[in-house]
Amino acid sequence: xNEVAVSLAGVSKTFRDFWLRPTVKAVDGLDLxxxxxxxxxxxxxxxxxxxxxxKMILGLLRPDDGQVRLFGMPPSSVQxxxxxxYLPELSYLHPFLTARETLAYYAGLCGLGRQDARRxxxxxxxxxxxxxxxxxxxxxxxxxxxxxxALASSLIGKPELLILDEPTSGxxxxxxxxxxxxxxxxxxxxxxxxxxxxxxxDAQDVxxxxxxxxxxxxxxxxxxxxxxxxxxxxxxxxxxEERDFKVAPFLEGGAGA
Amino acid sequence: MAREAGLSAILVPGIAFAVFxxxxxxxxELESGTLQMALAHPVSRRTFLAAKLAGVLGAYGVFFVTVWxxxxxxxxxxxxxAAAANGDIARVWGPSLAIGTAAxxxxxxxxxxxxxxxxxxxxxxxxxxxxxxxxxxxxxxxDAALSAAHLASSLPLVAPAVFFTVxxxxxxxxxxxxxxxxxxxxxxxxxxxxxxxxxxxxxxxxGAPAPWLYAACSxxxxxxxxxxxxxxxxxxxxxxxxx
Numbered sequence: 001x002n003e004v005a006v007s008l009a010g011v012s013k014t015f016r017d018f019w020l021r022p023t024v025k026a027v028d029g030l031d032l033x034x035x036x037x038x039x040x041x042x043x044x045x046x047x048x049x050x051x052x053x054x055k056m057i058l059g060l061l062r063p064d065d066g067q068v069r070l071f072g073m074p075p076s077s078v079q080x081x082x083x084x085x086y087l088p089e090l091s092y093l094h095p096f097l098t099a100r101e102t103l104a105y106y107a108g109l110c111g112l113g114r115q116d117a118r119r120x121x122x123x124x125x126x127x128x129x130x131x132x133x134x135x136x137x138x139x140x141x142x143x144x145x146x147x148x149x150a151l152a153s154s155l156i157g158k159p160e161l162l163i164l165d166e167p168t169s170g171x172x173x174x175x176x177x178x179x180x181x182x183x184x185x186x187x188x189x190x191x192x193x194x195x196x197x198x199x200x201x202d203a204q205d206v207x208x209x210x211x212x213x214x215x216x217x218x219x220x221x222x223x224x225x226x227x228x229x230x231x232x233x234x235x236x237x238x239x240x241e242e243r244d245f246k247v248a249p250f251l252e253g254g255a256g257a
Numbered sequence: 258m259a260r261e262a263g264l265s266a267i268l269v270p271g272i273a274f275a276v277f278x279x280x281x282x283x284x285x286e287l288e289s290g291t292l293q294m295a296l297a298h299p300v301s302r303r304t305f306l307a308a309k310l311a312g313v314l315g316a317y318g319v320f321f322v323t324v325w326x327x328x329x330x331x332x333x334x335x336x337x338x339a340a341a342a343n344g345d346i347a348r349v350w351g352p353s354l355a356i357g358t359a360a361x362x363x364x365x366x367x368x369x370x371x372x373x374x375x376x377x378x379x380x381x382x383x384x385x386x387x388x389x390x391x392x393x394x395x396x397x398x399x400d401a402a403l404s405a406a407h408l409a410s411s412l413p414l415v416a417p418a419v420f421f422t423v424x425x426x427x428x429x430x431x432x433x434x435x436x437x438x439x440x441x442x443x444x445x446x447x448x449x450x451x452x453x454x455x456x457x458x459x460x461x462x463x464g465a466p467a468p469w470l471y472a473a474c475s476x477x478x479x480x481x482x483x484x485x486x487x488x489x490x491x492x493x494x495x496x497x498x499x500x
Contacts, residue, residue: 058297078299086297092290109298150294157298 004072005161005192006034006057011066012216013052026052028216029066034209036160039183039193041207041224043200043231045239049216050196051089054165057194058086070161082110085159089166089196091150095139099130099149102138103156110157117156124152127182143170151179155186162186164195168202180206204231214239283309359390 013027027049034040042050055061056068059075073080093102100121107117125131128148133141138149147170154162167183168176176199183206187193197203203210204224211221212235220238227234283306286292295305368383 055293058293060293060296078301081297082299084297086294088290088293088297090290092294094291106294106298109295109300111299153294163297 003036004033005036005038005070006032006040006194007067007069008032008053008057009067009069011053011056011063011068013049013056013061013063026216027056027063030213030216030218032211032218034161034192034194036192037187037190039187039206039208040195041203041210042194042196042213043203043210043235044196044213046198047215048213048239050213051165052216053213054086054163054194054196057163058084082157083160085154085157085162087151087154087162087164087167089169091143091146093138093146093149093153096137098135098137099125099141099152100134102149103152106153106156112156120156120158124155128152144172144175147171147175151182159191161192161194164193166196166198168197168199176202200230200232200235212238282312363387363390 008030011027011030011032012025014022014025017023030049030053032042032053042053044050052061056063057070057075059068059081068075070077070080071083075081094105097105103121103124104117107121112120122131125134128151130145130148130152133145138146141149151167154164164183167179171179180202183193183195187206193206195203195207207224209221209223210231211218213219220234224231283292286295286309296302364383364386367386368377368379371377371382372379
């Protein structure tokens with residue numbers, strides 16, 4: 001059995017315009033390995049390449065250089081994707097489908113039989129506290145409810161690897177706490193979890209290992225519980241820069257002048 | 258013959274319409290992000306694209322089968338014009354008009370009533386009812402010889418157009434953000450077969466040899482197919498970023 005769930009070796013990705021001129025190098029020679037059963041945090045400031053990395057792992061973006069492997073297989077392979085679940089940063093849902101129909105749609109994409117799908121949908125609706133709203137179109141859901149539908153969709157195939165892009169984005173403190181509890185519970189069942197987050201306190205609560213990305217490069221990695229102090233301080237020490245905001249010229253003459 | 262060719266022309270704009278809809282569907286999935294969600298599941302891009310196109314073509318198929326069936330009834334009415342000449346107009350045109358009207362009114366009414374009182378989905382119920390009404394049209398005093406002739410005369414136009422539809426949809430995925438190129442390509446691709454379909458009944462009515470005109474029209478339909486294949490190329494399904 002392959003003990004590495006996700007591996008990236010020398011992966012680079014440059015976005016280009018219509019004329020194929022490079023616009024931005026989002027990921028630059030990234031090496032990364034996530035072991036089976038790990039809860040791995042991919043951390044970094046905005047524009048550091050986290051989401052691009054995740055999309056390359058999912059096979060949605062093609063790397064220009066390097067190699068991505070999911071359980072030893074290329075991410076484009078259907079067999080590899082049978083083992084993964086994905087929660088994007090924004091909950092992309094068909095607004096006219098009900099919560100139950102949304103889950104049934106993704107169950108169909110996972111190739112689940114009718115009986116299996118129905119049982120699993122009931123379990124997931126229960127788990128995400130959506131049973132009462134199961135027959136309502138998701139277009140009318142609050143952001144938190146839509147997030148829970150998307151989370152349930154990512155779990156419908158009972159994945160071995162769960163990829164969460166900013167899982168607590170837009171959630172209230174109670175929902176955030178519930179999602180973190182869920183991540184811990186899923187991890188205890190042996191599921192590998194790879195997540196990105198801006199909220200370093202959240203990452204510190206649930207992740208065992210981490211990598212910090214800055215400008216597409218891995219600038220630090222290690223175990224969360226080996227860090228002295230908070231992950232926040234460690235993070236700022238690695239990627240923070242002193243910046244002159246040049247506020248004085250703007251405020252010349254005082255506010256309202 | 259001219260009448261049959263004219264009926265074929267009904268199907269071609271229908272397929273052209275389906276092309277636009279297929280592309281719009283896929284583009285909407287790209288823009289809304291739902292394509293990412295779907296392709297993160299264990300389904301190949303090829304399968305997803307084929308299923309999407311099949312779904313759209315299927316949905317439009319219901320509509321155009323309805324139109325086709327109504328037309329067939331109308332043709333039969335014309336063939337049985339002798340009956341009209343004998344003063345038996347109601348027997349011939351009455352059912353034609355009834356089925357044509359019912360094909361529109363009954364599905365909408367059934368969809369609305371079943372949605373309101375039984376919670377059925379409106380679109381799905383209306384589509385199934387339309388199919389049932391269309392089937393009634395087709396089998397109303399079914400004339401196998403006429404139907405076969407009609408179908409045969411449609412194939413040279415429809416078959417290349419169907420292939421073209423699939424490639425055009427795929428090319429739209431490939432072209433993604435380049436709206437202008439997509440539009441230009443589609444206008445050319447869609448107008449050519451429609452143009453061909455327009456000239457065939459004209460020429461056939463004037464006594465020109467229809468078979469070579471059919472072939473010419475098929476070539477017109479194949480030209481955009483070849484262009485689409487060229488644009489899409491070998492990396493059509495594999496070289497594309499979806500995010």
